[in-house]
Structure formats: C-alpha cells, structure tokens
Amino acid sequence: MIDELMKKRRSVRRFRKECPDRQQLLKLIEAAVTAPSASNKQPWRFLIVSNRDVIADLAAAVRDSVDRIAQHIEPESEAAFRAYGDYFTRFENAPVVIALLFKSLTLLSQLSGESMPVADRERIQRMERDSGLMGVAMAAQNLLLVASEMGLGASGMTGPLVADDRIREILDVPESWELAAFIPVGFPAEVPPVVERKPAHRVITWIE
Numbered sequence: 001m002i003d004e005l006m007k008k009r010r011s012v013r014r015f016r017k018e019c020p021d022r023q024q025l026l027k028l029i030e031a032a033v034t035a036p037s038a039s040n041k042q043p044w045r046f047l048i049v050s051n052r053d054v055i056a057d058l059a060a061a062v063r064d065s066v067d068r069i070a071q072h073i074e075p076e077s078e079a080a081f082r083a084y085g086d087y088f089t090r091f092e093n094a095p096v097v098i099a100l101l102f103k104s105l106t107l108l109s110q111l112s113g114e115s116m117p118v119a120d121r122e123r124i125q126r127m128e129r130d131s132g133l134m135g136v137a138m139a140a141q142n143l144l145l146v147a148s149e150m151g152l153g154a155s156g157m158t159g160p161l162v163a164d165d166r167i168r169e170i171l172d173v174p175e176s177w178e179l180a181a182f183i184p185v186g187f188p189a190e191v192p193p194v195v196e197r198k199p200a201h202r203v204i205t206w207i208e
Contacts, residue, residue: 158182
C-alpha cells in the first residue's frame with residue numbers, strides 16, 4: 001500500500017560502497033517521470049553521476065562555498081552554521097548522485113504585452129518558475145518512494161545549492177536549466193530511526 005511505503009521511507013545518508021546497476025537507476029527515473037507537471041510540460045532532466053572524481057569535485061565546491069559563507073556569519077553562530085553545512089556534503093560518499101534540473105513553464109510570459117503592469121509580470125514569472133520547480137519536486141518524491149521500495153537508500157538535498165555556480169560548471173548544466181536538488185542513491189549502510197511528524201490536525205486550517 002502506498003501509505004505504508006510513505007511511512008516507512010527514510011532519508012538515508014550513509015551508504016555501502018557497491019553501486020546500484022544501470023537497470024535499477026533507470027527504474028528510479030522511470031518512476032520519477034510519471035509525476036504530474038503543469039500543462040504536462042515535464043520540465044525535468046536527471047544527471048546521473050557515478051564518477052568518483054566528479055562527485056569529489058562537487059563536494060569540494062560545496063565545502064568551499066560553506067567556508068566562504070562562514071566568514072560572514074556572526075561569530076557566535078559560526079560553529080552552528082558549520083555543523084549545519086557539514087550536511088551539505090553528505091552526498092560525497094554515495095556511489096551515485098542524481099542532480100535534478102528543471103525549467104520554468106514559459107507560457108503566459110510569452111503572451112504578455114508591454115503594457116502589463118510590472119507587478120503582474122513578476123507574479124507570472126514567479127508562478128512559471130514555481131510550476132517547473134513543483135513538477136521536479138513531485139518527480140523527486142516518486143523517485144524517493146520507489147528507491148525505498150527497491151531497498152535502496154536515498155535522500156533529497158538542497159543544501160549543495162550554496163555552490164550552485166560551481167556545480168553548474170562541473171556538470172556542464174545548460175544555461176536554460178536550473179538546479180533543484182541532489183539525490184544521493186545507494187545501498188543503505190544505516191537504518192535511520194522514525195522521525196516524528198506533525199499530526200495532520202496541526203497543519204490544517206479549514207476554510208468553510
């Protein structure tokens with residue numbers, strides 16, 4: 001049952017050394033691309049990285065960005081930030097890192113005339129970008145659920161995006177695409193504990 005799968009899924013950050021095979025990775029992407037998307041534009045691409053040198057370069061770029069940012073954190077908060085920043089490179093020991101890309105949904109903005117108020121134009125641009133981001137986010141959830149069902153470990157990571165510029169260079173991301181997240185994937189070397197979730201009644205506002 002899908003509800004049981006959602007409840008048992010855990011974010012895995014420690015992996016065994018062996019790499020999932022190409023068919024297993026393909027199955028993850030096949031699950032991802034069944035996700036819904038605005039106007040069915042399917043605004044996603046998946047870069048599957050298993051080259052150890054490339055993964056090391058990505059981690060080094062993220063670490064450099066964390067160090068640079070830390071220089072501008074208030075001294076009393078720097079240690080806490082660095083501890084948080086350590087999570088941003090947890091992908092480096094995974095045998096595979098999947099980089100998720102997305103494009104904005106450019107429909108209304110192409111139809112907009114010059115007379116359109118700036119505020120409306122900005123709202124349309126935000127909506128179009130968020131439509132692309134929502135699409136790839138739903139694809140990511142599909143991927144994570146199927147990874148769990150297959151006995152693979154994975155987690156969704158946006159922390160590495162502090163090095164968005166360097167990541168784009170390393171992975172040769174085309175200018176028209178944006179980075180959404182990393183998903184490290186592999187065979188789990190840990191069994192993460194159950195994490196408490198807020199009950200549904202605490203996050204609902206009924207408007208009737």
